[in-house]
Amino acid sequence: MKKMRTAVERLTEFQSSDLEDLCQATEEAIIDGLGFEWLKPPGRRALETYWRGVLLVPERQLFVARLDGTIVGTGQLVLPTRSNQAGAFDFRLTTFFVTPWARGHGLARGLLREVEDAARRQGAKQISLEVRATQDAAIHLYETSGYVRWGIKPRFALIRRKYIEGYYYTKDLTAEAPEGGKTLPVAVATRGPG
């Protein structure tokens, strides 16, 4: 069977079917129980507006994962605002997902590495993120990538009238890579400024 082409990169503008693919992947992931703010797809126009907006915000950098050229996953690196001098070392990772049919190719691990490398290059000393306690794959990925859980919020998300816990993680970007750490399993191509 032909091996599928994988890549992760920073996206600074949408080309050809990028925006459509990104919205499609987001919708599929939301329906699957995405794990961040959306509980049901907000509609194509709202998603397009959201992703176009991400590219306009100076503190947000959009990274995407591709399978045979199609965008199938994302992660946003959120930089501290300029006024936040005391917190300038601490970047955030958000909207991190791979659409269900594209999982298991190592794309999320590759995306995470790419986001971390970009954060390091821009002076970050730490990455912070939060995740629902029910997101087993994401928790496994974070904990095997050097993220340390420092807090639990009992009422993190309200889903079908039930509260779900949230876990808070940070990774020290100045620490050495953990022994036996995973190597990047995907071909990495960075487009636009890193």
Ligand SMILES: CC(C)(COP(=O)(O)OP(=O)(O)OC[C@H]1O[C@@H](n2cnc3c(N)ncnc32)[C@H](O)[C@@H]1OP(=O)(O)O)[C@@H](O)C(=O)NCCC(=O)NCCS
């Ligand atoms: C988390 C997610 C991004 C992983 O995507 P992916 O492309 O399949 O990930 P990878 O192929 O890079 O695999 C990453 C690791 O997850 C593991 N994994 C996959 N499914 C798993 C599961 N259900 N439980 C535990 N670990 C799992 C893989 O085995 C792999 O670990 P390994 O390298 O030690 O074998 C994807 O499952 C997803 O989008 N989940 C929903 C959204 C989400 O939870 N986002 C996080 C919000 S903060």
